[in-house]
Amino acid sequence: MEKANTLLDRALQSDSLNRNYLILKSKVLYLKSDCSNSFRYLNKVILMDKKFTDSTAIFFSDLSDCLKDKATAIEVLKDHLDKTKSALVKVRLAQKYFLNNQHEEAIRLYQEYVRDHPKDIEATIDLARIFFTIKNEDRAITALQNSLKIQPDNVMLLSYLFSLYAHLKRYEEAIIIVNNIIKNEYKLEHIINRSILFELVDKTHEAYEDFKRIVKLDPCNSEYYIKILQYEFDHKLYDQVIQSSNKFIACDSKNEAIVLDGLYTSLFFCNDYKKGLFYLDKRMEQNPNTFNPNYIKILTLLKSKNYASLIDYAKKAYNATDATAENKLKVNFLLLGYYLLVEDYSGFAKNWKSGDNKGIDEFWNLKVVENANLTQVEVTIDFDKTAGIINATLSIPLKIVQLLKDNYGVNLIDIK
Numbered sequence: 001m002e003k004a005n006t007l008l009d010r011a012l013q014s015d016s017l018n019r020n021y022l023i024l025k026s027k028v029l030y031l032k033s034d035c036s037n038s039f040r041y042l043n044k045v046i047l048m049d050k051k052f053t054d055s056t057a058i059f060f061s062d063l064s065d066c067l068k069d070k071a072t073a074i075e076v077l078k079d080h081l082d083k084t085k086s087a088l089v090k091v092r093l094a095q096k097y098f099l100n101n102q103h104e105e106a107i108r109l110y111q112e113y114v115r116d117h118p119k120d121i122e123a124t125i126d127l128a129r130i131f132f133t134i135k136n137e138d139r140a141i142t143a144l145q146n147s148l149k150i151q152p153d154n155v156m157l158l159s160y161l162f163s164l165y166a167h168l169k170r171y172e173e174a175i176i177i178v179n180n181i182i183k184n185e186y187k188l189e190h191i192i193n194r195s196i197l198f199e200l201v202d203k204t205h206e207a208y209e210d211f212k213r214i215v216k217l218d219p220c221n222s223e224y225y226i227k228i229l230q231y232e233f234d235h236k237l238y239d240q241v242i243q244s245s246n247k248f249i250a251c252d253s254k255n256e257a258i259v260l261d262g263l264y265t266s267l268f269f270c271n272d273y274k275k276g277l278f279y280l281d282k283r284m285e286q287n288p289n290t291f292n293p294n295y296i297k298i299l300t301l302l303k304s305k306n307y308a309s310l311i312d313y314a315k316k317a318y319n320a321t322d323a324t325a326e327n328k329l330k331v332n333f334l335l336l337g338y339y340l341l342v343e344d345y346s347g348f349a350k351n352w353k354s355g356d357n358k359g360i361d362e363f364w365n366l367k368v369v370e371n372a373n374l375t376q377v378e379v380t381i382d383f384d385k386t387a388g389i390i391n392a393t394l395s396i397p398l399k400i401v402q403l404l405k406d407n408y409g410v411n412l413i414d415i416k
Contacts, residue, residue, distance in 0.1 A: 019045055026059070035066035052076070054086050061096065070100055087113060091123060098126070103134050118147065121156050128160060137168055153184045162193070171201050188217045195224075204231060220251035222258075229262055236388040238266035256282070261292055268296070269385040291320040291327050298334050299390065302341070303381045310338055333365075337394045340377040345400075349408035366412065367395045 012021050022045050029038035042063065046056055057080040064073035077093040080086065090113050097106035110127040117123065124147040131140035144161045151157060158181045165174035178194045191213050198207035208231040214224045225248045232240040245259040245266075260283040267276035277300060283293045294317035301310045317323065318331045332351065339348035374397045382391040396412070404410040 017044075017048065019048060022048075030059075030063065030066065033066070035063050039063050039067070052080050054080070054084070054088050057089060058092050061092065065096075074100065087117065095126070098130055098133075103130055106130055114143070114147070118150050121147065121151070121154060124157065125160050128164070132164065137164060140164055153180070155181055155185045158184070166193075166197070171197050175201070188214065191217065207231075220248075222248075222255070225251075225255075226258065229259060233262045233266065236269075236385070238269040238385060241266040242270065242272075257286070260286075261290075265292070265296065269383045269388070271383070271385075289316070289321050291317055291323045294320060295327070295331065295334075296390075298331070299381050299392065302334065302337065302379050302392070305341075307338060307342055311335075314338075334392060337377070337379050337392070340394065340396065340400065341379060345404060345408055349404065349410050352410050365391060365393045367393060368398055368401050368412065369395050370398045 012018070012025060015021060022041050026038045026041035026045070029035070029041065042056065042059060046052065046060070049056065052060065057076055061073040061077050064070070064076065074093065074096050077089055077096060081089045081093055090109050094106045094109035094113065097103070097109065107127065107130055110123060110130065114120065114123050114127055124143055128140040128143045131137065131143060141161065141164055144157055144164070148154065148157050148161070158177055162174050162177040162181060165171070165177060175194065175197050178190060178197065182190045182194065191210050195207045195210035195214065198204070198210060208228065211224045211228045211231070215221050215228065218224075225244065228244050229241060229248070232238075232244060241262050245263040248255045248259055260279055264276045264279035264283060267273075267279065280293065280296060280300065284297060288294065294313050297313045298310055298317060301307060301313065314331055314335050318328050320327070323331075335351055336348055339345070339351060374395060376397070377400065378395040380391075380393040380395070382393070384391055401412050404412060
């Protein structure tokens with residue numbers, strides 16, 4: 001800026017009446033906020049021209065604003081418009097009225113201008129913005145719709161109309177508009193906007209399809225990979241959870257810690273027990289204080305008949321930060337099974353009578369077996385992929401049921 005100013009000074013020393021130099025000098029001073037001196041150079045140009053041109057009238061108005069003389073800023077454009085009917089000056093005067101909160105005057109001029117120049121998109125948007133400012137949203141929408149009749153695929157117009165509908169929470173109408181935008185301009189930002197709208201109107205599947213489009217356009221976008229995984233897990237799409245998790249981990253190995261819970265659970269549901277254990281063990285290395293990993297760890301220990309650390313994991317699951325009353329009953333049910341498996345019948349009876357099992361009959365999946373071939377308690381763990389639930393079943397020989405009743409005062413027959 002200083003270099004330009006110095007060069008102009010030198011040029012004006014050799015040619016002090018050069019119009020172009022004077023205009024440039026005035027503009028440089030304006031950009032430096034030296035509006036008084038800028039005025040001095042502009043006035044020389046006006047005296048040379050012996051009249052205002054569109055550009056000098058507009059610049060004179062801007063300098064008046066710079067000097068806090070809003071009345072003159074408007075009056076000079078108004079007078080010039082009356083004389084010349086200049087479309088350019090009409091728009092600038094409308095802008096000045098708007099900035100001066102003279103909204104009705106601004107609207108009148110913009111409407112006249114848009115009527116004569118219907119393809120001027122920016123003027124239409126300015127008009128809509130004024131209507132929006134005075135909280136007349138319907139007129140803003142009408143202004144945009146009228147312009148779209150002439151240019152139906154104009155993305156700028158569509159984008160502003162979309163923003164209006166979204167602001168007014170007219171989400172279904174906003175979706176129609178953003179669909180049109182995407183048809184004309186397939187960009188990441190538009191897909192993201194549509195996915196947000198789909199979520200707002202509970203069109204979760206449509207949002208999910210957009211999440212997948214987003215990660216195609218923006219590979220490794222963490223926010224939308226997590227949304228994809230959440231949708232797939234919630235909808236029991238466990239094969240897809242595994243695929244999406246692997247893709248997300250391929251983006252950055254640190255992402256593994258984010259997806260572990262969904263990944264090992266999905267692997268168990270898909271009967272890949274070996275990999276499920278692998279990722280579950282990775283999760284347990286983090287010493288989680290949440291219910292799901294500790295609960296599933298108990299199930300795997302029961303399944304493998306490895307009981308050494310089962311009580312510790314049961315305590316962690318029971319006391320997990322997110323454990324619900326229902327979760328705690330599920331843990332107690334597995335503990336009861338554990339006591340039967342290790343033949344700790346006094347521990348079973350103590351736990352049963354502790355008062356912590358009220359309502360456990362809702363989760364009590366117990367089979368009393370009269371078959372003489374079954375001599376010990378058996379536990380069956382079933383990851384039901386279709387239902388998305390984990391079933392734990394205890395099969396108890398009748399003789400043990402009788403033993404519990406006779407020796408420990410526990411009657412399981414009523415629960416059967």
